[in-house]
Amino acid sequence: MIKLKYFAAVRAAQKSQRPVAEMPPFDIDRLRAKGLASRIAGFLFNDPRWLLALLRRFWPNLAFGNFLLVTKGVDVRDILERGDEFETPYGPEMAELARGSNFILGMQDGAAYRQMKSAVLSAFPPAEVEAAVRPIAERHSRDIMTRASPGFDAIGGLMKIVPVRICRDYFGLEIDDETEFADWSIALSALFFSDPTASPTTRQLAIVGGDRLIKVIDRSIAAIRDRGGKDERPLARLVALKDQGRLSQPDIHSIMLGMIAGFVPTNVLAGGNCLDVILSRSDARQAVDAAIAAGGTGKLDRAILEAMRFKPIWVGPWRYTARDAVIGQGTRRERLVKAGTVVMPATLSAMFDPEIVQRPNEFDTSRPYRDYMVFGHGIHLCIGAEIARIQIGECVRALFSKPKLRRARGRAGKMVNVGAYPASLKVDFERSPLCRTVDQSMVTVVCPIRRAVPLDAVRDKVGALGNPAIDEVGNALDNVGTVHFASLAVAATGKDEKSDLETGAVVLEISGDGSTDDVIGAITQAMGHRLRPILRAVCGLPGDASLQDFLKKHHIEISPSFGSTAGLVFSGTPGHSVRRILAEAELADSVREIVEKPRAGTGNALAVLTEARRHAQSLGQFGWAFEPAESLLERPPGRWWRALTTTLLAPAVLATVAIVILACWRMTYVLVFGNPHGVTFTNVAIAGTALLLAVLGLLAIALLFIGLCFLSLRRLEDKDRPQNTPIDLGALDSILANEDHCAQNHLTAISTMKAGTLRRLALRLSFYLISISAQKVFKPGFLATINTIHFARWVLLPGTDKLMFFSNYGGSWESYLEDFIAKASEGLTGVWSNTEGYPRTRWLFLDGARDGDRFKRWARRQQVPTLFWYSAYPHLNTARIRINSKIRRGIASATGSEARNWVSLFGSLQRPLARPAATVGREPAPLPVEELEAGEIQSIFFGPFGALGHAHMLAIRVPEGLPAMQRRAWLDFVIDKTSFGDGVPAGRAMTVAFGPDGLRRLGLKGGVDDDPLDTFPAAFRHGMGNPERSRILDDTGPDAPDKWQWGSATAPVDAVVICYAAEPAVLKGEVAAAKRKTTGAGMKIVAELPLVVNREPKKDGGTTQHAGNDGKPERARAYEHFGFADGVSQPIVRGTS
Structure with missing residues (x-):
């Protein structure tokens, strides 16, 4: 019941x-x-x-x-x-x-x-x-x-x-x-x-x-x-x-x-x-x-x-x-x-x-x-x-x-x-279009030139499209809104024996959002009327044929794997659509004026961020910026083991290895051990032994094969004859004419492969290692630590010995190659060492590009003028795209101390310095591995105040029940005047310290069921005047707390304010302001003490003053009253520089 x-x-x-x-x-x-x-x-x-x-x-x-x-x-x-x-x-x-x-x-x-x-x-x-x-x-x-x-x-x-x-x-x-x-x-x-x-x-x-x-x-x-x-x-x-x-x-x-x-x-x-x-x-x-x-x-x-x-x-x-x-x-x-x-x-x-x-x-x-x-x-x-x-x-x-x-x-x-x-x-639910990542396709269309025409004539036709693209084409591609970059090149691939003319191919390189069909459809829609005459004249495009179908037919799949055209593609801004990149740039520009508006000191970063949010919201076009967004650009780098496991567990590799191992195991079991029948302990042991022998044998064969390949390759490398001749000045001028007109550049290079199957295998191996590293090891959008590339690709033109390289990159050609030489020379060498004239290489990956001067001369010789080039956002480099992405993320979600990092993205606020305009004598150090929120930590924590040789201490008593308005006004004053950050304040500084009762009386709140001081150390909650703590500190006898002028149970102090200044007059004004604000808030100053720097004492009680080389007196070394030595009095804190 x-x-x-x-x-x-x-x-x-x-x-x-x-x-x-x-x-x-x-x-x-x-x-x-x-x-x-x-x-x-x-x-x-x-x-x-x-x-x-x-x-x-x-x-x-x-x-x-x-x-x-x-x-x-x-x-x-x-x-x-x-x-x-x-x-x-x-x-x-x-x-x-x-x-x-x-x-x-x-x-x-x-x-x-x-x-x-x-x-x-x-x-x-x-x-x-x-x-x-x-x-x-x-x-x-x-x-x-x-x-x-x-x-x-x-x-x-x-x-x-x-x-x-x-x-x-x-x-x-x-x-x-x-x-x-x-x-x-x-x-x-x-x-x-x-x-x-x-x-x-x-x-x-x-x-x-x-x-x-x-x-x-x-x-x-x-x-x-x-x-x-x-x-x-x-x-x-x-x-x-x-x-x-x-x-x-x-x-x-x-x-x-x-x-x-x-x-x-x-x-x-x-x-x-x-x-x-x-x-x-x-x-x-x-x-x-x-x-x-x-x-x-x-x-x-x-x-x-x-x-x-x-x-x-x-x-x-x-x-x-x-x-x-x-x-x-x-x-x-x-x-x-x-x-x-x-x-x-x-x-x-x-x-x-x-x-x-x-x-x-x-x-x-x-x-x-x-x-x-x-x-x-x-x-x-x-x-x-x-x-x-x-x-x-x-x-x-x-x-x-x-x-x-x-x-x-x-x-x-x-x-x-x-x-x-x-x-x-x-x-x-579906994210807003500007809040989700998109698939990107790097389309390469290779159309062989089928008419016997001079390649220069074809280049003239392509060059008419412009670099940068002529307005008609550029505006059409802008309106499509899905093409990041596009270029059109004419590559010489050999010589026609009958006509004695160069053979070649028209190579269309496109980087866009969506599938391959989407990208080809976009390029056809935007500039099909310009491409059709060229392809019809030299590449055999029928007059009534679909241009889109023609481009799809001649599109080649590029990858390091066998069964596809040898090549490699790389995206430096993966997942970011054209529209998103442009929208985030517009957002950053719209709030830049708010952030960089002159303010006293550095301003309150959170207040700046709040104002920027209000401004962006008021414009009515940035609602998407307040939504969380998918982004690959902020993902951390991977690990080498991920690249290894991805390789070994790839279905094709796994199936092939399994089949070969099983076949060899069966052969060993039958041919070596006589194919014993029945399930007995002996037969199981024989089967296990056969499997072990098969695996070890295969490993030995594989290692032997790889070793022989590398030895053969090393012999070929010794026979290679690098070319060291510079590029013809006329050719160089035609290349330079199209460089450095905006934040980006485009590079087209054509190299000739060295003969032999081994070189083709080495090329695919290099492509694979770079590809798997970019996908699984490096930070998304980076090659090693290089982040200046927008989109790049290598492609071995089908049926030829021509290796083409296309790169859309930020900055100058010189800085681009210097990046590769310093940070990724092994990858470049692994690929280009298989082409003629490359600087001398060892073991496929070593030396080569490390010879910077020869490499640059060789690279210029491979380069050909970019005839047609389109960029959807020529004013942006990859660093700015990443910064804009972080600005957008901060608009959506930054809180508290993250606001300071957000403001620093605009270049108006250095990190970790809190007040760079008011600091002298110390350059900001590189951020340590375990970064502290230095802008939230008082400057005295990081080191002494140097030339601020005058100071005054105020000991303050906070009464119970102080009204919130008065507490808030005093705390606002303290926050405004206190020196924060890893820097030496210039001219003046203030430091503040609180006791446990001071925090409580000033409004520190915990949960409804908790003491707000529960998370503080017991030593802090006790205070130095606690009897048990006094025994630990040996504050007994004449040093006992009851003999103290302030800070004991009978003369408690809740907060201490110390004002510093380089000049006495400045200090006097700072102390007067602190006193005025403190008493005005209803607090009591129970003790004050002028602070001086004592120099090394002489026996007569005076101080020593030394003379420098110029005869002027030098300041003597400050005297440490407590006898502490460096490393004890000032320990190195993990997370500081």
Whole structure:
């Protein structure tokens, strides 16, 4: 028999209740159902309408012991309207948690109920909800979804957070941790509404959660009083009613706990269930999508209300029968309900009862409001229904505004509950076009010249397209918006014996967004009318043929692998589309003026970032910049083992190796060991031995083959004859004519392969090693540490011995080659050492390009003029593209100290120096491996202040209860004047130190349940004046703290300010300002001390002064009073330079 808690079990639990301090740590996951039975029950009763329909028909009043489930719609309404007979049973527990005062949901109709409800409506007037709550809900919902990524938890990240923010911004509560606050409220709601059997776990969580919520309420009340001034939010109104004598403190606790527990958990439950219905039913989804498209709130509210009808927050509320009552009077189901019976009027069943609801199983947003009981019915109709309607509506609007929103795949897309409350449901959606990475294709089209024409004539035709591209072509490609770079070259491939003319090919190199077909389609659309005459004249393009099909036919796949054209492709900005690169550049330019606006000192970096965000938002075209974006450019480098495992586990390699090993193992087993039959221990051992021998034999053969290949290659290298002649000046002039006109350059080089199969194998090996390193080892977009390449490729023209190299790179030709010589000479040498005339090489990868002068001369000789070249963003190099990407990421997500790094991206703020304009004598050192946030650390930490030889100390006492405005004003002054960063301040400086009581009295906050100083070391919390600490420090006898002038228990000090200056007059002004601000803030200066630098003492008590070579006196060495030596007094801190 079901035994419910009302009310004997409630009283017993209250009587045996332990203090909060003895409760287990709060963990909402303790509510999570566990075990197979709970999973089966969840599956069967996730949507219990089928069971309720059966009960309505065959057993409308289902009784178990003192529990009665009522399913007929008219009876449900009747019970909810008879509040004097069927009472809400929540009162005892609500009053207990509020420490003596009940909330209206636990009260019955009467004078006390009406008085309490009047206070609630005065504090939370329904008339203001639309104007006050909707902007809050809309703003937070939009902001959360703007920053959401696919795989977003719509319940944990939205439905659970927005109600808490309404509690903060509208109710007026001081909330530190939003998720924690929501969990505390859920624990209360679980005790009141979903714990009929008095679970000890649920009660423990509710007691702890309630205690913490009351601390939040009390802290919020204190903050209201501390702020003073006019505050028209609900909690402030309740405080005003208390001051008028109309409410007590427990009354405020009761009202706020009731509103919190009735709002946050209920909306999490209602919003989560509603979302589950919308994602499950196509008719519900269509209604929501149509309502959002139509705009406004009415249609969306109706769609959400109808969705909530299909899955309301509960099957029905709990009611306690105060005296004998009859339900269903005059019908066949008439029943006497005895006093003491716990009744559940099933509102879910009532909303699907065809006797009172028309077409109940249809999703109909036009049905009358009387069909709904999702917010209750009767006297206890939900007082927060209007707030809930607005909040859930704005959450749904923001969520389903994401394109193609859908459940995440697999288990992540299913709603997970903690107890009765939704905890997680993840959704996927499409990112905005400027927020996602794109596939890039590097298309190479090689069209052999089939007509006997001079190649110079063909070059003239191609050159007419321009380098840079003529306006007509450039504008057309700009409008397409998917082509990064394109070039057209004419390559000489040999000589035609019949005509004695050079043979050649027209080579079209394109780097674009999308598939190969997309890129070819884009180039055809933009400049097909210019390409067609050239290809028709010399490459055999039929007059009526499709140019796009012709280009596809002559497109060659490039890779290091056998079966494709030998070559290598590389992208320096992988995943970034043309439109994204241009948009991020425009964003950076639009906020640059804000960031680089002159300010005193360096300004507050976070304030600068906030201003930049406001400016970008005000322009209306950068909404995408506030969304999280996929980016490959910020990914860290990989590891060599990834390259190795990728190679060995490649399907083709793995299958080949496995087949060869199995074949050799079988041969060894049969030919060497005589193919023994049967499964015996001996035969198994023989099989293992055969396998081992086969593997070792194959390894030996492979090593022998590789060794012979390299030895043969080494012999060839010894015979090579490098060429050292410089390029003809006329040829060089034609090349230089097209270089260095913008931030980028283009290089086209044609080399001739050395003869022999071994050279072809070596070329593919080099290509593969570079390719796998770029993919798996180097940082994306880098070759080793080179990051100046936009797009580059090598291609061995099919059927020829010509190796072509195309590169779109940033900077000059000289700096580009210097990068390769210094940082990636082995890769260049591995490839080009297989071509004629290359500087002398050893073992394929060594020497070669390391001979910089010869390499540069050789490289210039290989280079040919770029006849046609297009760049979508000629003003940008790869470094700027990466910086712009980081600027965009900072706009979206940078917080706190990250803002300083963000500002430094514009070049107006050095890192780690905090105040570069006011520092002298020290160049910024390279950032250490473990970088500290130097801009947040006082300068004295990094070293002495050098020439600032005058100082003055102020010891300050902070009184208890100092008003927040005065604390804030003094702290603002301190932050503005204190010297931060790894630099020597120029002219003046200030350092500040705090004691434990000083931090607490100045407003340091911890969690509602924690001491804010708990995370500080015990030595700091004790203070130097602590008796036990004094013994450790040997501060005894005449050195005991009670003999101190300040800093002891009898003469405490909470903060110390030290002002430094190079000149006494400057110091005097600094000290005067500090005194004025300190006393003006209500603090007391309990001691002050002028500080001087003592030079090495003489025996007579004077100081020694030495003379320099020029006869002028030199400053003597400062005297260390405590006798500390370097390395002890100034240890090197990890993370500093």
